[in-house]
Amino acid sequence: GAVVSQHPSWVICKSGTSVKIECRSLDFQATTMFWYRQFPKQSLMLMATSNEGSKATYEQGVEKDKFLINHASLTLSTLTVTSAHPEDSSFYICSADRGQGDVDGYTFGSGTRLTVV
Amino acid sequence: GDSVTQMEGPVTLSEEAFLTINCTYTATGYPSLFWYVQYPGEGLQLLLKATKADDKGSNKGFEATYRKETTSFHLEKGSVQVSDSAVYFCALLRAAGTALIFGKGTTLSVSS
Numbered sequence: 001g002a003v004v005s006q007h008p009s010w011v012i013c014k015s016g017t018s019v020k021i022e023c024r025s026l027d028f029q030a031t032t033m034f035w036y037r038q039f040p041k042q043s044l045m046l047m048a049t050s051n052e053g054s055k056a057t058y059e060q061g062v063e064k065d066k067f068l069i070n071h072a073s074l075t076l077s078t079l080t081v082t083s084a085h086p087e088d089s090s091f092y093i094c095s096a097d098r099g100q101g102d103v104d105g106y107t108f109g110s111g112t113r114l115t116v117v
Numbered sequence: 118g119d120s121v122t123q124m125e126g127p128v129t130l131s132e133e134a135f136l137t138i139n140c141t142y143t144a145t146g147y148p149s150l151f152w153y154v155q156y157p158g159e160g161l162q163l164l165l166k167a168t169k170a171d172d173k174g175s176n177k178g179f180e181a182t183y184r185k186e187t188t189s190f191h192l193e194k195g196s197v198q199v200s201d202s203a204v205y206f207c208a209l210l211r212a213a214g215t216a217l218i219f220g221k222g223t224t225l226s227v228s229s
Contacts (some may be wrong), residue, residue: 105163108160108161
């Protein structure tokens, strides 16, 4: 089945540094990937939609310059949290669409727990 | 816009009890509907899905029926186990290539 690998699973960084999170589709090509943020005991908030080879589409209220998304290939999308601050601490999850007109749902990565100290 | 509303939790049950988690949706057209499950510290796993009205999705003893007339997709299980303790998310997909829209999630806690 479709597998999405997300790394790292957890990361602790100092305030002001940048952190890169990778999301890879292992056995399929993902034309579209979605990045979500989940606050404790809350739902998933869509941050952005990324399509291979083009700029990501960000949801309203998400800072493009803070959350850099790159989808350079059909199997890899990255989310870089730049100049991280404690309020960026959260659980980040990616999901991937195989782009075959699939309405059967998407595959999710296992998530990344980011803690900024 | 499209949205999903699911019952507030937490839901606390004893082992072998019957489970219902309500989910209703608002959407234009005919979305696909899903239930995802999230275990502590993990990502989301697809539990079951239904892509058209009157379809019943089922998996691991869980069931949900796509009811267009009531715009609902309630999750049920006849006999829960401790291992079912997790957060359950109802979601809709308006069209291929668009993002899943999630409800707020319902925490289920099952005790032995």
